[in-house]
Amino acid sequence: MLLIQGVKKGFHVGGNRIPILDIPRWDVGRGEKIAIIGPSGSGKSTLLHIISGILRADEGEVHIDGQALHRMTEPARDSFRASRIGYILQDFHLIPSLSARQNVEIVMPAQMGAAERRKRIDHWFERVGLGDRSRHLPSQLSRGQQQRVAIIRALVNEPPIVLADEPTGSLDWETADEVTDLLLELCREEQHTLIVVTHDLNMANRFPRRVHIGEINQISGVKRLAESREERAI
Numbered sequence: 001m002l003l004i005q006g007v008k009k010g011f012h013v014g015g016n017r018i019p020i021l022d023i024p025r026w027d028v029g030r031g032e033k034i035a036i037i038g039p040s041g042s043g044k045s046t047l048l049h050i051i052s053g054i055l056r057a058d059e060g061e062v063h064i065d066g067q068a069l070h071r072m073t074e075p076a077r078d079s080f081r082a083s084r085i086g087y088i089l090q091d092f093h094l095i096p097s098l099s100a101r102q103n104v105e106i107v108m109p110a111q112m113g114a115a116e117r118r119k120r121i122d123h124w125f126e127r128v129g130l131g132d133r134s135r136h137l138p139s140q141l142s143r144g145q146q147q148r149v150a151i152i153r154a155l156v157n158e159p160p161i162v163l164a165d166e167p168t169g170s171l172d173w174e175t176a177d178e179v180t181d182l183l184l185e186l187c188r189e190e191q192h193t194l195i196v197v198t199h200d201l202n203m204a205n206r207f208p209r210r211v212h213i214g215e216i217n218q219i220s221g222v223k224r225l226a227e228s229r230e231e232r233a234i
């Protein structure tokens, strides 16, 4: 479902290229649920950005669901992301002036009829236990409830792959556990592939597969520093 091959990514800072990712090959099967763990600055978010097409790798290939992301133009990647990838962030990124249900509705296909849209939204809000809250503004919801709305928004278009960057990072531990269980449950029901980046070992331990970023990425912090020094010396 996901294949990354020969991917390299670096950032230019002050005239030097700092290598961040060097991934010979990483394969993820359809429906897998994976938690990626590893130290701060080791490239976990950068990896998610490359999988989602927000960032382009300097070299290498990214295939999702049979599509070659690395060959797409930026607008094509944007539209692929909108329709085929669910993305969940630590800070929810809900639009404050829209109700919870409107925050979901804006990502749904424009050609879908109003009645069908309403039915799907009602179903999802019931499913995550927010049946009576869908007309509330984000500011009227708790953080855990806001993350549930963000989860609906990520899943409502039935993307084959769901990516989450620290989805429990701003929740207390009890709410974090609830949100983790809900996310895993929904992704199991719908057979989504789920890749989560997290510092929360409690969250990671709930996943059937945990991967340390060092198993995927050949560049460690020490190597990164050494390589940027070498490049500076040339």
Ligand SMILES: Nc1ncnc2c1ncn2[C@@H]1O[C@H](COP(=O)(O)OP(=O)(O)OP(=O)(O)O)[C@@H](O)[C@H]1O
Binding pocket: 011, 012, 013, 020, 038, 039, 040, 041, 042, 043, 044, 045, 046, 047
């Ligand atoms: N746009 C950018 N320009 C320069 N350097 C960047 C840029 N984005 C990320 N970096 C650097 O790339 C490295 C990896 O960042 P990334 O956010 O992927 O790490 P991470 O493992 O997700 O960290 P954390 O766990 O703290 O979120 C860091 O050293 C960061 O400073």
